[in-house]
Amino acid sequence: xxxxxxxxxxxxxxxxxxxxxxxxxxxxxxxxxxxxxxxxxxxxxxxxxxxxxxxxxxxxxxxxxxxxxxxxxxxxxxxxxxxxxxxxxxxxxxxxxxxxxxxxxxxxxxxxxxxxxxxxxxxxxxxxxxxxxxxxxxxxxxxxxxxxxxxxxxxxxxxxxxxxxxxxxxxxxxxxxxxxxxxxxxxxxxxxxxxxxxxxxxxxxxxxxxxxxxxxxxxxxxxxxxxxxxxxxxxxxxxxxxxxxxxxxxxxxxxxxxxxxxxxxxxxxxxxxxxxxxxxxxxxxxxxxxxxxxxxxxxxxxxxxxxxxxxxxxxxxxxxxxxxxxxxxxxxxxxxxxxxxxxxxxxxxxxxxxxxxxxxxxxxxxxxxxxxxxxxxxxxxxxxxxxxxxxxxxxxxxxxxxxxxxxxxxxxxxxxxxxxxxxxxxxxxxxxxxxxxxxxxxxxxxxxxxxxxxxxxxxxxxxxxxxxxxxxxxxxxxx
Numbered sequence: 044x045x046x047x048x049x050x051x052x053x054x055x056x057x058x059x060x061x062x063x064x065x066x067x068x069x070x071x072x073x074x075x076x077x078x079x080x081x082x083x084x085x086x087x088x089x090x091x092x093x094x095x096x097x098x099x100x101x102x103x104x105x106x107x108x109x110x111x112x113x114x115x116x117x118x119x120x121x122x123x124x125x126x127x128x129x130x131x132x133x134x135x136x137x138x139x140x141x142x143x144x145x146x147x148x149x150x151x152x153x154x155x156x157x158x159x160x161x162x163x164x165x166x167x168x169x170x171x172x173x174x175x176x177x178x179x180x181x182x183x184x185x186x187x188x189x190x191x192x193x194x195x196x197x198x199x200x201x202x203x204x205x206x207x208x209x210x211x212x213x214x215x216x217x218x219x220x221x222x223x224x225x226x227x228x229x230x231x232x233x234x235x236x237x238x239x240x241x242x243x244x245x246x247x248x249x250x251x252x253x254x255x256x257x258x259x260x261x262x263x264x265x266x267x268x269x270x271x272x273x274x275x276x277x278x279x280x281x282x283x284x285x286x287x288x289x290x291x292x293x294x295x296x297x298x299x300x301x302x303x304x305x306x307x308x309x310x311x312x313x314x315x316x317x318x319x320x321x322x323x324x325x326x327x328x329x330x331x332x333x334x335x336x337x338x339x340x341x342x343x344x345x346x347x348x349x350x351x352x353x354x355x356x357x358x359x360x361x362x363x364x365x366x367x368x369x370x371x372x373x374x375x376x377x378x379x380x381x382x383x384x385x386x387x388x389x390x391x392x393x394x395x396x397x398x399x400x401x402x403x404x405x406x407x408x409x410x411x412x413x414x415x416x417x418x419x420x421x422x423x424x425x426x427x428x429x430x431x432x433x434x435x436x437x438x439x440x441x442x443x444x445x446x447x448x449x450x451x452x453x454x455x456x457x458x459x460x461x462x463x464x465x466x467x468x469x470x471x472x473x474x475x476x477x478x479x480x481x482x483x484x485x486x487x488x489x490x491x492x493x494x495x496x497x498x499x500x501x502x503x504x505x506x507x508x509x510x511x512x513x514x515x516x517x518x519x520x521x522x
Contacts, residue, residue, distance in 0.1 A: 063308060063450045064150070065091035066164040066245070067134040067262060068226035070233040070282045071253030078127035080266050081134040084255070085115045087262035090310060091166075092136035095149035099162035100129030101228040106160040110135075110149040131228045135164035148190045156200040158208075161229045163199070165192035166258055167222035167243040168450040170510050175218060195219060199227075212236060212279060213292045220508060222301075222449035224274075226256050233282040239293030240507045241276025242301050242449050242498055244315045247287070254282050259313040273316055276300075299498035299507035303451050305490050306440040307348050307411050318491050321351055326489035327439040327481055328355025328409060335479025336360060337435045340404040343367030345394075345411070345422060352439035353409035360407075367401045367408070367426065368394045390421050402430030412440045413469070413480075416460035420473035433476040441483045441502040442466070448510045451501065 065088030069080050081098050096118040097110025107127055111118040115136065135150035151164040169175075172191035179197055180186065186193055198218055202211035208229045222242035227234040235256040237245045248255035248268030255268040263270055274280055277293015300316050301308075311321040331352065342364045344353035357364035371393050406426060413419050413436075423434050442461030456462040460469055470478035483502050487494045500506045 063091060063138065064164075064166040065089070065136040065258045066166050066224060066226045066256070067258070067266075068164070068228065068233050068235065068256035069132050069250075069253065069266070070130070070255075070285075071250055072130040072285070073252045074250070075128070076124070077129055077132045078124045080255075081132045082115065082119055082124060083265045084257060084262040085134045085136050087265050087310075088136055088258055089115055091258060091308060092138040095137045095146065096135065097149050097151050097164075098124075098127055098132060098134045099151040099153055099164075099228065100127040101131040101160075101162065101231075102129035104159055104230050106153050106162050106228070108151060108153050108162060110146065110151070112146050112149065130231070131233045133162055133164050133226045133228050133233070148188050150190075150192060152188070152192055152196045154196045154200050156203070158200070158203040159230060161196065161199060161203075161208075161227065163192065163196045163225060163227045165195060166224045166245075166450065167238065168448060169194065169219050169221035169223065170448050170508070171220045191221075195223070195225065208232065208234070209279065209281060209290060213290070216292055224258060231283055235274050235280045235282075237274040237276055237278055239277035239296040240299040240498070241316070242299055242507070244300070244304055244309070245274040246314075247271040247274060247280065253285065254287065256280075256282075259309055259315070261310040261313040270314065297507060298496045300492065300496060301449065301451065302440075302486060302490065302497050302499050303412075303447070303501065306486070308451070311351055316492065316496075323490045324348075324351035324411075324439065325355035325358075326491070327486060328352035328357075329359040330485040330489055331409075331437050331439055331479070331481045332356045332359035334482060334485055335437055337407060337437075337477060337479075338405065339407045339433070339435060341365045341367065341401070342407045342409060343401070344409050346370040348411040349409045349439065352411065356407065356409055356437060356439075362407060365400050366397055367406060367431075368422070369397055370394055390418050394422065394425070396425050396429040398429045401426060403432055405433040405435070406431045407435045407437055409437050409439060411438070412443060413438055413460060413473075414443050415458055416469060416473055419475075423474040427474065434474070435477045436470070436473070436475045436479070438478070438480045440481055440486055441499075442480050443501050445501050445504040447501045448506070449498070449500075 067081050067084035078100050095112050096115045099108035109123050151162045154161045169191040172194045175194050198215040199211050202214040223238045224243040224245040225236040246260050248263040249271050250268050260270045276298045279290045281288045304315050305323040309320045313320050342357040342362045344350040426434050444462045
């Protein structure tokens with residue numbers, strides 16, 4: 044692992060894009076409504092991206108696709124699903140971390156080249172995509188989107204002129220650096236690829252007559268699949284002739300699964316790298332209660348991602364768990380809104396205080412993380428205006444002090460409240476009576492994986508790969 048040396052800010056909007064998305068792939072030659080299975084899978088992964096959705100189907104190597112801005116149920120209808128018939132299909136839900144929310148950037152990406160048609164869906168973020176993109180453009184390659192996923196697709200197309208698709212993908216992985224979980228369909232194959240560090244999740248499910256690939260195992264039940272295993276770090280799986288072939292391409296690289304998958308992004312009913320997300324969050328709440336106890340009358344959660352940790356905190360502390368904030372289920376996650384104005388508006392639309400429950404009480408409010416601090420301050424204000432006597436905030440993850448370059452929306456360090464203020468200062472800024480964060484050691488214990496198999500860079504700045512960049516095209520901000 045390497046220490047963070049410099050924080051880079053690129054002047055090109057394209058390079059600021061980060062992807063934390065959901066991907067699905069289905070191989071089922073005997074299944075008539077294969078696109079509908081992908082549709083259901085994307086529904087289960089909607090929490091991973093709410094800006095756009097897309098499905099590409101493959102019939103005898105010919106690919107049809109449809110993608111549009113919006114939620115899965117808004118993008119697709121029966122007529123569209125019926126048109127997307129095939130033996131193999133892949134799907135994608137997306138969010139971006141800047142305003143680059145255009146349908147041209149939606150996935151799957153479909154590339155037509157000399158060797159045939161290829162469709163690709165990508166979850167993650169490359170740290171060297173700009174350099175590769177510039178080199179490809181210098182050699183005459185034309186790009187249609189502003190996302191790094193097109194770099195991957197272009198490289199695969201380039202290498203596949205003289206190599207098999209498997210060899211082309213392996214050559215591509217030698218060029219790219221960062222986090223990626225890919226689902227690809229080409230010819231009569233469904234292919235899944237997980238980056239050498241295993242930063243982004245990808246798993247395999249078994250259908251009666253086929254297989255499923257998914258970012259999370261929570262999609263399998265609605266798709267009628269049974270969990271088989273996770274795709275390993277640095278592994279490519281090729282599904283054809285109703286069989287799975289595995290290629291280990293990653294070499295001897297330290298695994299570094301993203302801790303934020305357990306803190307926030309994954310659904311509680313998912314199992315990521317053998318660890319149940321629900322249990323990890325409950326354990327985090329239990330350990331948080333040990334590390335930062337407080338006298339109070341009720342434990343409440345910031346729904347939904349703070350709820351399980353709040354149950355654990357209440358269990359360990361003996362303070363009753365209750366509802367203090369009611370969530371509007373029809374408003375998306377505030378964390379993944381593209382800009383701060385929309386994020387702040389979403390807080391008001393998303394949450395309402397249950398006054399009868401919190402009036403006159405000392406409240407412990409459990410949240411999964413504090414990134415910018417603006418949301419927490421607004422919630423504390425709402426609680427106190429509704430009559431809460433005290434509001435003590437407990438966070439079931441450590442302070443987010445460093446930018447993530449691998450796909451999680453943690454912005455430039457100047458926007459990270461914990462990178463610029465002490466815990467005491469943050470507590471005062473957001474109006475809390477006290478503030479306590481789970482320790483890095485506590486989070487690792489809660490997840491239950493060895494420390495050297497987890498990426499904790501957003502908390503401690505220790506990255507699993509070199510994230511620094513040099514060159515005249517970059518503006519650097521020293522730590």
